[in-house]
Amino acid sequence: MKMFEYMGKELFGQYGLPIPRGKMVTTPEAAAAAAREIGGSVVVKSQVLSGKRGKSGGIKFADNPEEAKATAGELLGLTIQGLRVEALLVEEKLKIDKELYISLAIDGAAKQPVLIASAQGGMEIEEVSEEHLVKTHIDPELGMQDFIAREVVRRMGVPRTSPHHQELVKLIKTLYKIFTEKDAELVEINPLVFSGDRVIAADAKVTVDEEALYRQPGLLQVTERTSAEEAAHALGLSFVELDGDIGVMANGAGITMATLDTLAFYGGKAANFLDAGGGTGEEGTAKALELILSRNPKSIFINIFGGITRCDDVARAFASVKKKRGIPVPVVVRLVGTNQEQGRAILREVGIEAYDFMQDAAQKAVELARS
Template sequence: MDLYEHQARELFADHGIVVPRAEVTGSPKQAREIARRLGGRVVVKAQVRTGGRGKAGGVKLAADPADAELTARQILGMDIKGHTVHTVMLARPVDIESEFYVSYVLDRAAGRFLAIASAEGGMEIEEVAATRPEAVARVPVDPAEGVTPAVAARIADAAGLPARTVDVLVRLWDVLVHEDALLVEVNPLVSTRDGQIMALDGKVTLDDNARFRHARRGDEADAGHDPREAAAAAKGLHYVKLDGEVGVIGNGAGLVMSTLDVVAGCGARPANFLDIGGGASAQVMADGLSVVLSDPAVKSVLVNVFGGITACDAVADGIVRALGTVRLTKPLVVRLDGNNAERGRALLDERAHPLVEQVTTMDGAASRAAHLATTP
């Protein structure tokens, strides 16, 4: 369960981490009043659960209350990577001296948590890691020990953070443990000119298995939930919206994850994760295709199925049925292999839709879908 930035900041404040004063609204007129209460000059930030808000124009500085109303009006209703902005957060500006990056994330493969920190905050950590990997420290955290002041001091030293960040590192770990989080991220964590350490932004993902302990926050998060995720959940589908342009459908979480990696390796970005399961019916396939095609960011769709419990002819029948109810405007690349693959391919050949093509290998299908999505 991903929280909005303002929810993450509330958690930080609950655990003693300093955050600038801020309020949230969905009304431009209320934005004017909030700006007046906060002192006039404010930062207006779109509240959507995705990155890249600043580059998309979803984070702007307003000089006064009237400008705050105008800016809120411009940002509300924006589409940022497929997420519609329903609310904005107005925050008091901070006089920044330096910016840092800090996060704790679950490392499932190693069975532990990983602290990731850098003295170069305020920009995408992936960019820093790619161009200057030595600037990003990765420190394993034993869940049994946690982040004690001594461990926090090691993290700060490894990343080149000032000693006064140690207390915040300990408190962020408290957020992760006590709030059942899988990810806690602050970018930027800043040092102000008067010596304070403050969290200017926040990203928190709570464990869905602990949702019953966080009912209020879950309800608030779902209130602005991506409509495609909500529609998929209502149909019993395992769908997660991502930030790319290639829609991905597969049967089995492992196969879908592998498909996402192959698509990325072909120079495109997956637009979603959608697992139709190991025993999916033709109706499930039709429902899944409808959800993926409803995403305006999708430029092509890749269906990658290895027939086992789910026979390939059932998948093909689902595609054919979906084409009868959904107007296909994006190219659809299908790879069928395994149980009843030949019969499934024949069904698609019989339908002969001009935007549907078949490729026999996963690598080939991913390459074709990536090409179709990224070629003007």
């Protein structure tokens, strides 16, 4: 479960981590009031469960309450990475002397938490080379000891004589405490800033293990599904909106991921991930197709390997949707398995000739999307 930035910062504040003065708002008037209360220049930050907000125009500055109100009016309702901005964080504008990066995550291969830190933080953290990253695995039995935190700070290039050294050591230990006590999968500060003698968490990204939420009754529950994803969830379908232009439906998480990878291999990009499951009937398949069409794809690739799923059920559902509402984009179908001949006969009646192999079908779907 991802937490909004303002929620992450509230959590940080509860543990005594230094955060900017700020307030979450949902209206332009509230943004003006928050700016007036904070005083001076403020930053108005869109609250969406997505990265790259700055590059998407979701973070702006204001020098007074009137500007904060106008800026909030521009940001509320904005769509960033497919997510609608419905809340803002108005907080003090910091004097930034240096930006750093620090995070804790689970390393599945090592089966241990890993601390990642860098003296080069900010928007381009993904571009920082390995030689400038400090990576340290933490033995859960040992925990975050002082000597580990001090060594990380040293490797970040912050000397013991620096006024920030001890604050960084304390922050790292506190961050690990949050990570373990809140069953987190990720706790990230980017940027962590030096502002005068202060060390401040200028951002907060926290992801909590959903399977452990029953142990975290004090945390607000956040859903990161879009309206289409919520509709799919209600139908028992696994559906995720992506930023490509080829609609995808397959039956099983593994084959769906393979479908996305195969499209990418041929230069295409999926508009969604949709696992229709192993036993989705005609009605469920029809609703799945309607979800795909809601993404306005340039082509659709249906990849069915029928086991529990019967090929004739999928074909019948597709034919029904095509006849009732029409499908305004080209469709490519790979259909093999249980009752495949019956299914293929149904598809031929609506002008579709099914493919035997996923690679051939994926390549055709990419070609149709481009044309």
